[in-house]
Amino acid sequence: MRLRNQKDLCAGLLFMAIGAVVVFVASGYPIGSAMRMGPGYFPVLLGGILVVLGAAIGGRALWTGDPAPLPPVRLRPLLLVTLSILVFALMLERFGLVPAIVATVLASCLGGHEFRWREVAVLAAILAAASVLIFHLGLGLPFTLWSW
Amino acid sequence: MAFFDNLALGFGVALTASHLLYCLLGVTLGSFIGVLPGLGPLVTISMLLPITFNLEPTSALIMLAGIYYGASYGGSTTAILVNLPGESSSVVTCLDGHAMAKQGRAGPALAIAALSSFFAGTVATALIALFAPPLAGWALSFGSPEYFSLMLVGLLTAAALAHGSMLKSMAMVVLGLVLGTIGTDVNSGLYRLTFGVPELSDGLSFVVIAMGMFGIAEIVANLEQGTAREVFTGKVRNLMPSRRDIADSWRAVLRGTGIGSFLGILPGAGTTISSFLAYAMEKRFARDPSRFGTGAIEGVAAPEAANNAAAQTAFIPTLTLGIPGSGTMALVLGALTIYGIDPGPRVMTSHPDLFWGLVVSMWIGNLMLVILNLPLIGIWVRMLRVPYRLLYPSIVVLCCVGVYTLAFSYLDVVFMAVSGVAGYVLVKLECEPAPLLLGFVLGPMMEENLRRSMVLSRGDPSIFVTQPISLGLLVFAAILLALLVVPAIRDKRAAAVSEGEH
Known part of the structure; x- marks a missing residue:
């Protein structure tokens, strides 16, 4: 029989995995006792609860028959939007605010359905100008605008 | 009378020119962003939070509250005009509100939504002024065990009342608590779960998580769904509701105000449930229930009153106990700590001007919303026509710049991207991210109170059931859980049985 509630099974496994990692890492910290809790006590406890909850979610998915197949994932928006944020993070301090915003707009627009060069260029220009106006001039935040 | 003295103090604070200005600014910005399709209050608040960090606490909080109900109101506008609820609490507003808009009665629907929200807001504000002081006074006698139990109650009910599976919401709460432990342990100075990244020693910022999990994840999900969006092409005329509309809806x-005010106080219940409940009740009490869904004005008035009342009374547990009832309130609470205010029952006595100024400015903000929104509807309609392909890159940029300005650390921007991906995966697995945010904000306080309680009791966990207040809170949580779980079991069994019959 094909497992029908894949969503819950994956969620359960995910929570179990995170819980296990937390228990593993935090058990390296001093645990202490219930009366004098060390820094490891609370995280280990939480990690343990997470493993139990994950097991319950995953276990229930094996029993109940509600069909919940994994939804299809379209990678393009996910990857490009994420990339556009990472591009901002990496470019900002090296090249300055304006190039970073232009690159972010470019990358995030590539994640959409339509890409019109002229529109994207205008949007990038407006957003860069607005950010400089609001954050640099308006709020007086110390941004480097551009540096090559 | 203390009630009037307090309100007088509040008016004194709220009616200064600068605070009125911040309130107006907050309400306008909130509606402006909230009316954009796909941007609920959570995203709006987390996006605009960094702007408030440069203000002094009272102004910042007043502006933040303005953003909050501005954004909530913006959500109702999109629900009525384009059938696109900005947040889950305006889902039911879509049913009759959008039906009215299709019949060319968008104007009265919007006006009734605004007026019933204002009425509910007025009542709820009065309730805050009446009940917050005794509640805070009571909470002053709380020790660590009581606080721990209270937070447990808050988290459990939040998990229980969230959408979907309760087990999953509980796991999300625990995941939030885990994320909250990242950083330096206050007692030992040890770095916990930082995975060798020194920048994590101060912990993650809740703004980073909120923007990633709500803002960015939402964008990716919207892009995936495709471009099929309803566009409002009509014009809004005849704003004023007719005499019959008023007679039908008062x-x-x-009733909506009553339901909302009560449910808003409960931790975790919040705006969504109250609007659903109010709608269901109207339908049950109606002489002709078949009108609902085809443009019945009560179907707009009741849920709008309920969710606005709940949105206001939700401030009661947040401000007096330091226990947020919803993801949005968790953001407000997190913002308070950034402004340097320790949330809890002492806020009212140590910062009376802030507390009462906020309460009164909530009412003023609601008034501004009515005055602003009716004439500005033309602008909101135009905003609704902004295509998403121009909108989402702007949101991405605003989130990036906003997160960077928190601490001028590019790593925060990277963490936002990571939380975006995490939020996307979790939503795909039908795990609601709002309980996670609650757990994250409450985590450090919860651990601290657990530790102190255990020191008090010499390691004996029975302290939580031997202290009367703490016991009472836990019993309350147990009853609430039992009430919710039992029908769930029944439904499940019924579903299983009916499936067996096929």
């Missing part, structure tokens, strides 16, 4: 407004 009772609904009263």
